[in-house]
C-alpha cells in the first residue's frame with residue numbers, strides 16, 4: 001500500500017433538509033484514500049454514504065470540516081473552480097449508469113474531455129475508443145447507449161469516469177443495479193484499472209463480496225464511520 | 239466548437255418537432271414584420287416622393303417683419319397676444335434670394351412660383367383651382383413635373399404661353415383633354431382662355447384634383463400681382479435635413495419657410511401611426527413565438543434534468559449548463575430570422591405584385607413597397623430580444639438545478 005494520499009477528509013459535518021425535517025446526515029467523518037487503493041463504504045440505508053460521496057466529489061459542500069484532493073485543500077471555491085476540479089480530478093460512477101441516452105458509447109465517454117478541452121476531436125475519439133476497448137466494448141463504441149445492456153452501460157460509465165485520467169474515482173453503488181455476473185465483471189474491471197493506473201477508488205456498496213475484495217472497508221452508521229478495517233477482516237454487523 | 243454548443247446541437251436535434259414549431263413562429267413573425275413594414279412604409283414613401291416631387295422639399299413664402307410689440311407699453315389690458323410679425327405677400331427680390339440659396343450645398347435647384355386660387359370652367363363644369371405660375375425651365379429642374387406628364391408633351395406647354403398643364407383628376411372633372419380649351423376667371427371678373435397642353439399625374443390626390451400650371455408672366459397678369467413669385471420651391475439633396483435648412487432660411491431671408499415635413503405633418507403622422515400600430519401587432523406575434531420558445535425550452539430543461547446532473551458531475555459549470563439552453567435559443571433565433579428574412583423578402587415581392595385600385599390620397603394600381611435593410615435588421619433584433627428573454631429563464635433555471643438532488647432522488 002502506498003502512502004501518498006489522493007483523497008482525504010476531516011471532520012465532515014452535513015445537515016440536510018429544512019427546519020423540522022433537518023437531518024444531521026454526517027457527524028464528523030474523516031478518512032484517507034491512497035493512490036492505487038480501493039476503499040469501500042458500507043452501512044444501512046440512510047446512514048449518509050451518498051452524502052459523503054457527493055461532498056468528496058465536490059458536488060456538495062460540507063457545513064464543517066475539510067476535503068483535500070491530492071494535496072490541495074478544497075474550501076470556499078466558486079462553482080467555476082469546483083467544476084474545473086471535478087472535471088480534472090474526479091470520475092463519478094452512479095448506480096443508474098446515468099449515460100446520455102441519445103449519445104453513442106463513444107460520445108458519452110468524450111463528454112468530460114470536451115469540457116476539459118485539451119484534445120481535438122480526433123484525439124478525443126481515439127482516446128474514448130481506447131478506454132471503451134479497455135472495458136471490453138471495443139466493438140460497440142458507435143452504439144447508442146440506450147441500446148446497450150445494463151452491464152454494458154455500466155462499463156461505458158466506467159470508461160467515462162476515466163476519460164480525463166482523474167486521480168480519484170467515486171462510485172455510488174456501481175453494481176447495485178446489475179446481476180451477480182455483471183456485478184462481478186464490472187467490479188473486477190474497476191479494480192484492475194484502479195490498481196494498474198494508480199487511482200484512488202472510493203465505492204459505496206451493499207454487496208459484501210465486493211466490499212470484502214477492497215483494501216479497506218469503512219462501516220457507517222447514523223452519519224459516522226463506526227469502524228474501518230483493512231481488507232477481509234470485516235465483521236458484518238447489520 | 240465549445241462543449242455547450244455541441245451538446246446544445248445534440249439536444250436540439252433530439253426534440254425536433256417542438257423546436258420546429260417554435261422556429262416556424264419566429265420565421266413567420268420576422269417575415270410578416272418585414273412585409274408589413276415594407277408596405278406601410280411603401281405607401282408613406284410614395285406619398286413623400288410625390289409631394290416632394292410636386293411641391294418641393296422646402297418652400298420659401300411671404301416676407302415678414304418682427305413687430306417688436308412687446309416693447310410697446312399697452313394702454314389697456316389686452317387678453318389676446320399680439321401677432322409677433324407683420325407679413326407681406328410676395329417675394330420681390332426673387333433672383334437675389336435664389337442666387338444666395340443656390341450656394342447651399344444641400345440645394346440642388348429652386349424655382350419661383352406665383353400661386354393663386356381662381357375659378358376654372360369648361361363647358362358646363364366650374365371648379366376652384368390652384369394656379370401655379372411657373373418658369374418651365376427652372377421648374378423642370380426642381381420638380382418631377384416632366385415625369386408626371388401622362389398625356390401631351392411638356393414642350394407643348396413650354397413653347398406656348400397660352401397653354402396650361404392640368405392635374406389629371408381636374409381634367410377628368412372638367413371633362414377636358416389635351417388640345418381642349420379651359421377658361422380661368424381673373425380677379426377682375428373676365429375669363430381668360432387657355433389650351434390644355436398636357437395632363438400630369440403627381441400621385442397625390444389633392445394636387446391632381448386642383449393643380450393648374452401656367453407660365454409665370456401670364457399668371458402674373460391674370461392674378462394682377464405686382465410681384466413675380468409668391469413662393470420659391472426647393473429641391474434638396476438630402477430632404478431629411480429640410481427642417482434645419484428651413485429654419486436657417488427663415489432667419490437669413492426674413493421670409494417664412496416651410497419644410498415638407500412641416501407641410502405634410504398631419505399626413506405623415508397618419509402614416510407613422512399606421513406603421514407603428516402594424517409594428518406593434520406584428521411584434522405581439524413575435525412575442526407569441528417567444529412564448530412558444532419559452533415553453534419548448536422549459537420542457538426541454540425538465541426532460542433533461544438527469545442529463546444536467548450528469549454534466550454537472552462531470553465538471554460542467556453552471557454557465558455551461560445555461561449556455562446549452564441559450565445556444566438552443568440562439569440557434570432558433572438565427573435560423574428563424576434568416577429564413578424569416580427570406581420569407582419577408584418573398585412576401586414583399588408577392589405583395590408588390592398584388593393589384594389594388596387606389597385613387598384617393600394616392601394614385602396607385604398595385605401595392606407599394608419599399609426595400610429597406612433596416613426592416614430586416616429590426617425584425618432580426620426583435621426576434622433576437624424575444625428569443626433571448628424566452629430562453630434566459632429556462633437557462634437560468636437549468637443552471638441552478640442541484641445535481642445532488644437529482645442524483646440522490648434516483649438512487650432511492
Ligand SMILES: Nc1ncnc2c1ncn2[C@@H]1O[C@H](COP(=O)(O)OP(=O)(O)OP(=O)(O)O)[C@@H](O)[C@H]1O
Pocket residue numbers: 016017018021022023025044045046047048049050051052646649650
Ligand atoms: N434533501 C434532503 N433533505 C432532508 N434529508 C435528506 C435529504 N437528502 C437526504 N436526506 C437524508 O439524509 C440521510 C442520508 O442520506 P444518504 O442519501 O446519504 O443515505 P445513503 O446512506 O446513501 O442511503 P442509501 O443506501 O439508501 O443510498 C438520510 O436519512 C436521508 O433521508
Ligand SMILES: [Mg+2]
Pocket residue numbers: 049050051172649
Ligand atoms: Mg445512497
